[in-house]
Amino acid sequence: MRWVFVGASTIAAQYMIGAVRSQAGHDVSWIVSGSEARVGEWAKSHEIPDATTDLAKALADNDASAVYISSTNEKHHAQAMAAIEAGKHVLCEKPLAMSLRDAIEMTGAARNAGVVFATNHHLRCSGSHRKIRELIAQGRIGQVLSLRIFHAVHLPQHLQGWRINDASAGGGVIPDITVHDADVARFLLGEDPVDVVAQMATSGMGDGVEDSAMSAWMMPSGAMVMSHESFTHPFAGSGLEVHGSEGSIFARGVMTQEPLGEIEIVTAEGREPVLYSSHPLYEQGVADFVDAVAGQGRPAADGIDGIKSLAVAHAVREAAQSGTRVTIDYGGF
Template sequence: MQPLKIGILGFGRFAESAILPAMQQTKLVKLVAIQKRNISIARAKAGQYGIPYAYDSEEELVRNPDVEAVFIASSNNQHLPQTRIAARHGKHVLCEKPMALSVPEAREMIRVCRENEVKLMIAHMLRYSKSVREARQIYSSGALGDVRLAHSDFCIDAKESPRAWIADPAVAGGGPVMDVGVHALDTIRCILGRKIEEVQAFLEPPLTQDQIEWDAQIGLRFSGGLFATIQTSFRLFYEAMIVLHGTQGTLQLRNYSQNKGTAILSWIYPDQTEKRWLVENGNFYKAELEAFAQAVLRNEEPEIPGEEGLENQIVLDRAYGKI
């Protein structure tokens, strides 16, 4: 099987530090082009890593016949326009989270990819974390009994982020809810596999055209009457944790979001005894890229299609009071 030839739109620090190394470690993907607004830096990076093509224009990159698909690693406000231009040039799309700035944008991304018969996958890489998959298997097995409550949090200190636009509502679309809260949301959805029926949210301060929220708590009612909370912040140290409360025990998952890191799972039994064990997360960026490449090369539906990103976007928009 020949590798899928990919171009990266928005070759910034994230693409260079996380996506590029993953591409170098798989035989299913070949990076052939990068795009960055500063053409001098783009050419220098291409030369440094042996990438054949460098551009400062999305249009030029997607016109290249050697490019079969794109990885969109640009700022959030570029996801729709870059998906649109890629799809119209027949390029398959792997788009970073959050999928879009709004539900209408997400639906347009799905429509334009379907209309142009290209694949659309959303890069929720934590679904490929081996510890997340183990937690999902435990939940699905019924070993926790009747799970009634769940919790998922994801916090970072935004002051340490290299992304200059992270606090610009026009570019980011929101604060931690859009940035890392969507990870907490998608991961708990992946584990539970249930439909979200109701959303309530508290934001501090409220999202406006001029300011993002910095802290948030979102309450979710899943089908079957299961309640979950999501907490996310731009003002705390880095932490990601998931907790499932069942009648036969409580499962806690920590450090699942560290690529090639070690997660800690803890099972607290009804008698308050506890079992702890470690799980290697694996290289989930590599696994994500390989899943996308296989979907394209085999002409199959991606594991995380645009419709899954849309489900998350609906929750985000409800949290922000947009719908």
């Protein structure tokens, strides 16, 4: 399968080109970017044969059947809709869109066109998160009572830009990281948050968007989730804890793009280190997407998963802005 990459992004360069090329018979044929100077140099650096600023030109290539979108957030909807209309399968970065309505439209259009549409939620592709989900499902910690996700990092200088300065492009820690943590909670616990309370802050790192957020979510089962995201914490570390009636799972360093971190389960029998697969996250995500295109299973995270993580993130921001508890609107899903 030949791929069109839309967005000459850091994530595309560092992870996704390699993930696509790791699949037998797959390669990237096109790179599309708004900057003519950048797109040509980027294509040369990554040995991509065709480069253009014209998305329609790349989508007209009948030999390319998949599109990966990693442009800034405000562009996702129009680019995905164009790709779907061209009959391409689409793997889109999170958040799917700026609004829930647009995300729902993208997912519905793909369904009507009969193409695979997926959200690139990489954390659920990790061996660590899949192992934690397995432990919970096996009842190793009994009934889940709470989940704590701490995902406060220091955003590197080369990634700052629009993420901390441009609300119109979808900047802010909530669309960048909270949306990931919403997917993690849904993936691990197998249920959707009902409502949220939240606060957010701006430290001065950027301009016009939040760079830290804390929120608490109530799950239908009665379990509570506490989530902390930030761009401003250089030494906080990241991870998650799942606490149940019969035990707890402690996972440190597992909220990254690499297959890293340590997991420990604690029960009445004592403490036990947990081993897990160290496969590359993005390769797993692309492999699951490729299988779905072949009619063998589903993507790691589909369009509905993307809709729901976006809905939680929107509710967190609304709750922080209003100072009130917000019921999450999933748009009928």
